Amino acid sequence: MSETLSLVEKFKKQSNETAALIETTLQDDLGKLHASFMKSLTESETIITQGTESLNDKQAKLTESLETHHEAINTVLSTHLSSVQVLTTESLEQQKAEIAQMMSEYSQELSQTMQSHQANALDFIQHRAWVVVIGCAIVALVMMGFGVMIGMKLG
Numbered sequence: 001m002s003e004t005l006s007l008v009e010k011f012k013k014q015s016n017e018t019a020a021l022i023e024t025t026l027q028d029d030l031g032k033l034h035a036s037f038m039k040s041l042t043e044s045e046t047i048i049t050q051g052t053e054s055l056n057d058k059q060a061k062l063t064e065s066l067e068t069h070h071e072a073i074n075t076v077l078s079t080h081l082s083s084v085q086v087l088t089t090e091s092l093e094q095q096k097a098e099i100a101q102m103m104s105e106y107s108q109e110l111s112q113t114m115q116s117h118q119a120n121a122l123d124f125i126q127h128r129a130w131v132v133v134i135g136c137a138i139v140a141l142v143m144m145g146f147g148v149m150i151g152m153k154l155g
Contacts, residue, residue: 022154029146036142040135051128055121062117069110076102 080099 025153026150029150033143033146037139040139044132044135047128047131051124054124058117058121062114065113066110069106073103073106076106 077099080095083095
């Protein structure tokens, strides 16, 4: 009977040691996984911050460009209105058509510029989104790998 108790105590001791080893290994692996995840998260935040700053810069440049174009339009209109007053021999309808055509061309150019800026901004956001998705997939694969390793150690 004392042999049985001795075996039971020995088994209990070995079980406790194994459990402590598994717990220590698990804590270490979880710590490493957490550090890796936090690093990936920090990198993703940095990428998103840079993207946001880049978009803000582009928006500021676009706003500045729009203000410049607005001033140019005002100058052109002012010049044409002065011309209308000075040139009484020309047809007002002809001048109106010229101004309309000029404004139409300018509006088309401005529209193309804005569409180009919007397309560039969308491309930038899509590229950064793929970086974040791939980073998350890598973290998920690493977590799955740790799970398999822990399962193999336990099994």
